[in-house]
Amino acid sequence: MIDVINLRKSFGNIEVLKGIDITINKGDIVAVIGASGSGKSTFLRCLNCMEDPTGGSIMFRGVDIADMKVDINEHRQHMGMVFQHFNLFNNKTVLQNIMLAPVHVRCKALKKWNKENPDNQKTKKDIKTEEKERAMALLKRIGLEEKADAYPSTLSGGQKQRIAIIRSLAMNPDVILFDEPTSALDPEMVGEVLELMKELANEGMTMVVVTHEMGFAKEVANRVVFIDEGVIKEENEPREFFENPKDPRLQDFLAKVL
């Protein structure tokens, strides 16, 4: 699904990623771990070009999205991202947060749709109604339908993060990237977010998760990746990874965090 080939990223003359190679397959749950400042976020943010890679390629849907010439917006519609600090739109209600992008994208493609589907003509209003229904269904799924008209500032961290997750889900992405989705949460709210992520994993969603939650990495991920000194130092299925780490720096790291 995503082929990362020799990915490099520098900020000024500091090289943070020094050649990362990894293939993420459909249905993979990849947990990315590593010390603070090792470049985990940078790696994740390069995957959807939130940071432009300075070298290498990222093959996604048949094109190299690291190439500055591709329409990155189109590809991001298929690659969701969930942030540590939620990044819900503060000026929009919960419902609008979820509907905004799907409605916008579908309305933009409306002419094309109507040309290709002569017996299923739609108006902008139809799209809005449909997307509203979908958004409400997603809200219902996480038990927050009564928050549809609330603004993000009125929600708890756990609620915000679950809404951020279904906001990216509303685009029907092929893969979702998570950057420490539970790090900014009060401890009692971590569970509800991890629970939702587990559900998505069980449904076969492809996920790349930067996390400090070793429990999540062990239980949910099918692959764990250790980033250190700008490269992937070790990669394995979780049991081997945690019970039998080979890289000495990983052994050190695990000794500290476990």
Add this chain to the structure above:
Amino acid sequence: MGNFDKKIDRFLEIFIEQNGYVTVLEGLKNTLTIAIVGLIIGILIGTLIATVRVLPKYKLLPRVLNGICSFYVELFRGTPMVVQLLIFYYVLFPIMGIKMDGVEVSMMVFGLNSGAYISEIMRSGIQSVDIGQMEGGRSVGLSFGTTMMKIVIPQAVKNILPTLGNEFIALIKETSVVSFVGAADLYKAFNVIGSNSYEFMVPYIVMALIYIVLVLIISFAIRLMERSLGKSDRRN
């Protein structure tokens, strides 16, 4: 004070019986039109410039645009409004063969001028919005422009609303120079009344009062607007 009473009588006579109020209403209309249209043009130009200025700068086009915008801002902030009015009315437009009356030129110059100031206000407003808002929008596949328009700028405007209100108030006050290019604003109206009665004291006091009342009304309206826009900040 008998003298002053007489002046008031004289003013009222001209103001009411000799249709002075019509001149004043006309002037008030022009003052408000120039300030409001100027503000609207200014917000459009200012938002555009501010957006260009926060554009990522590693491509050539944004850099060139940015250069043009800085030049524009420096130009309009570096010269007094009156000078800009005079230059457009007596120099640029005659050369270009454009015919515009004083009010139209004033609206345009006020728009161009406040665009320069508002671009700086708007830029600081945009920069006060958390970068995560832009990233949130980009992460679901919205373009820079769409995210800017739907997410960032509305929040920026909310943050700068008091400053924008001040800009509007400043514009209203600055309209008092538009008679330099023959536009009949509030100042011009009272000046006419004064000349007709050979008496300026009362007309100018009334003029000052009208300006103050205008400013107070606008301040009040801004406060109302701020409160209704503050919705998304409060817990329900």
